[in-house]
Amino acid sequence: MSADPPIRIFLSPPDVGPDERELLLDAFDSNWIAPLGPHVDAFEAEVAAAVGVRHAVALSSGTAALHLALLMAGVGPGDRVLCSTLTFVASANPIVYLGAEPVFVDATRHDWNIDVGLVEGELASAAERGERYAAAIAVDLYGRCCDYQRLEPLCRTYGIPLIEDAAEALGSTHLGRSAGSFGDMGILSFNGNKILTTSGGGMLVTDDAALAERARHLATQAREPAPHYEHVDVGFNYRMSNLLAAVGRGQLRHLEEKVARRRSIADRYRDRFAAVPGIEVAPGSPDPSSNAWLTCLVVDPDVAGVDREAVRTYLRARGIEARPVWKPMHLQPLFRAARTLGGGVAAELFARGLCLPSGSSLTDAEQEEVCSEVSAAVRA
Numbered sequence: 612m613s614a615d616p617p618i619r620i621f622l623s624p625p626d627v628g629p630d631e632r633e634l635l636l637d638a639f640d641s642n643w644i645a646p647l648g649p650h651v652d653a654f655e656a657e658v659a660a661a662v663g664v665r666h667a668v669a670l671s672s673g674t675a676a677l678h679l680a681l682l683m684a685g686v687g688p689g690d691r692v693l694c695s696t697l698t699f700v701a702s703a704n705p706i707v708y709l710g711a712e713p714v715f716v717d718a719t720r721h722d723w724n725i726d727v728g729l730v731e732g733e734l735a736s737a738a739e740r741g742e743r744y745a746a747a748i749a750v751d752l753y754g755r756c757c758d759y760q761r762l763e764p765l766c767r768t769y770g771i772p773l774i775e776d777a778a779e780a781l782g783s784t785h786l787g788r789s790a791g792s793f794g795d796m797g798i799l800s801f802n803g804n805k806i807l808t809t810s811g812g813g814m815l816v817t818d819d820a821a822l823a824e825r826a827r828h829l830a831t832q833a834r835e836p837a838p839h840y841e842h843v844d845v846g847f848n849y850r851m852s853n854l855l856a857a858v859g860r861g862q863l864r865h866l867e868e869k870v871a872r873r874r875s876i877a878d879r880y881r882d883r884f885a886a887v888p889g890i891e892v893a894p895g896s897p898d899p900s901s902n903a904w905l906t907c908l909v910v911d912p913d914v915a916g917v918d919r920e921a922v923r924t925y926l927r928a929r930g931i932e933a934r935p936v937w938k939p940m941h942l943q944p945l946f947r948a949a950r951t952l953g954g955g956v957a958a959e960l961f962a963r964g965l966c967l968p969s970g971s972s973l974t975d976a977e978q979e980e981v982c983s984e985v986s987a988a989v990r991a
């Protein structure tokens with residue numbers, strides 16, 4: 612068996628330009644290298660404005676942002692936290708960092724996000740049992756916002772802090788608000804495959820000044836304001852560096868273009884696959900409010916004659932990177948002991964779902980190649 616060729620067409624590679632280079636060199640030349648500095652302050656202010664929240668705290672990753680958000684929500688050992696099952700493991704790991712227990716919630720078929728009906732039922736029966744959840748994490752999957760019209764009031768009714776995992780959703784809007792602005796706190800990721808990248812980084816966004824201040828404190832080793840090193844709390848080394856914030860500022864200047872490009876890629880996939888039997892783009896894709904971070908297909912093996920894995924390996928053998936939809940948390944060996952509400956929808960989406968190259972630097976010619984190879988995989 613011959614090895615696959617190198618990847619030529621990536622799923623979601625970084626898309627950087629001269630603005631990022633210029634700002635990075637500015638940070639470098641100013642010697643604001645270690646680690647905070649004016650670009651961090653400016654990046655926070657600019658992201659807060661873009662998301663429409665009062666405060667943003669630049670951190671080393673989206674995972675760090677979630678860890679701090681859960682900690683500040685009061686989550687601790689033995690607590691239970693609701694979390695979407697159809698997501699990347701980084702949504703759930705911070706629950707475990709705090710000694711708490713995730714309870715996973717299935718996705719809906721129509722938006723692939725957390726099933727609010729299941730959340731509602733569980734919160735009602737937990738209240739009857741006299742139990743309480745410590746927090747809920749709602750993940751805006753592949754850029755599409757959750758049903759916050761129902762989720763926000765529901766969490767408020769039961770007094771549960773709601774954390775929006777908008778790692779994949781910067782640039783999306785929903786109900787006239789931007790992704791990241793829902794719930795008590797939101798988190799963003801700027802890792803290499805996201806709509807904007809700082810190579811690695813994240814942000815915690817909130818309207819609550821006290822939470823933002825506390826996050827800054829915890830993220831800088833919880834140093835007390837004293838001339839010597841004084842510590843009351845356990846802290847973390849979670850701040851973003853000034854160099855990376857400079858790159859992020861250059862990226863943020865182009866957010867609208869990047870969203871527009873990803874949306875046009877999603878439109879083209881939808882058009883190209885309309886007549887391919889057994890291949891469907893994710894329902895409602897692109898959702899008019901989504902940044903269309905990644906476009907996903909659903910492969911029905913009974914109609915297509917091939918399954919998702921056959922399509923993926925066919926593409927990979929031609930130098931095209933495609934990835935299965937996230938393997939749900941409740942199917943991960945790591946979480947085999949966790950409780951799950953439903954789970955069948957997420958399991959089916961994993962079995963049939965495939966993410967296609969969707970980066971904002973993808974050329975039309977490259978996308979056409981992906982489309983013809985997917986069609987060829989189905990005919991093969």
Ligand SMILES: Cc1ncc(COP(=O)(O)O)c(C=O)c1O
Pocket residue numbers: 671672673674675698699701702750776778779799800801802811812813
């Ligand atoms: C849904 C989701 N949550 C959290 C994260 C974690 O972000 P980071 O890689 O910046 O830690 C990611 C991406 O990696 C993600 O896709």
